[in-house]
Amino acid sequence: MKNNTSLREIGEILANADSVLIFPHISPDGDALGSAAGLYRVLTAAGKKCAVVLEEEVPEYLSFMPVEGCTRDQSVIDNPDVTVCVDCSEPNRIPGRIQLFEKGKISVCIDHHINPEGYGDYYYIDENTAAASELIYELIGEMGLPIDKDTATLLYTGIVTDTGSFQYSNTTASTHRIAAELMEAGVSVNNVSVAVYQNVSREQTIAEALILEKMEIFADGKGAISYVTAEELASAGATTDDTEKVIDRLRDIKGVEIAAFLKPKGGDVKVSLRAKTYGDVQKIAREFGGGGHKKAAGCTISGDIAEAANEVKKLIKESLEN
């Protein structure tokens, strides 16, 4: 049964649970991890047995986050009362954990991505919210539970990363109000900023230089695209984690409206798409079976990376011409 419910109702479901498994999306970003680990901390403090179930290790660039309770052990809790997926409302974003998610006596999705279909027994999707971490903040408020400094840091990191430091149009007055309250709960803004933005390795910098060098600007300067191969990454001594920020560099170029970056991922090609003002990259991602938001979306394509880049470029061009 699908039911777009309220955070209050989800709070009641969680309050009545003894055991809760939490699922952020694959390739977790700051918001996925922040919202998952933040929820883990408050529920654990409230005496519940909890775990955050991942399909991979916490990425190195997010290792500063006070993340606890993460495991890849799918038998960490038998027969969980409630399973919650956060920052994710599509089963294909928890591909290796769907069966475990569905094992919850009640399954719940809390998300801010566009997905009119919903997923889980209960879901709460608010696409006008900048970050899933904001929704978790509101949920904690509904449950009347306290937020300590580490929880505040997790949620604040989710908000900072998903709003591009409060730059994107998803940033609302409420986003700032929540950020202020998280600061009052003890967040060090400087510590988070240094960890997230002023902590770039030499390898990452070299990989970015190489990727920017080979970028292509097209559609009268409104499109920008680049990609990196496994061999190029190896030559820079870098990994795909080191390319997380390059899509922002492409989007930041004067006049560029839509930017795309492609990288190898497990034999396939992972595509990141960004729009600056009026573009809609979610539509483009959907064409390849992906999704996301109007201004930030992604998808996975199989096949040769240079050919995939051509396909993506073609659709961006069409989208910019319409």
Ligand code: 5GP
């Ligand atoms: P990123 O480029 O940072 O990986 O993703 C940008 C946005 O698109 C994020 O909100 C992310 O959740 C979403 N996204 C990325 N890849 C996929 C995908 O394959 N499928 C769906 N549905 N969303 C994606």
Ligand code: MN
């Ligand atoms: Mn998010």
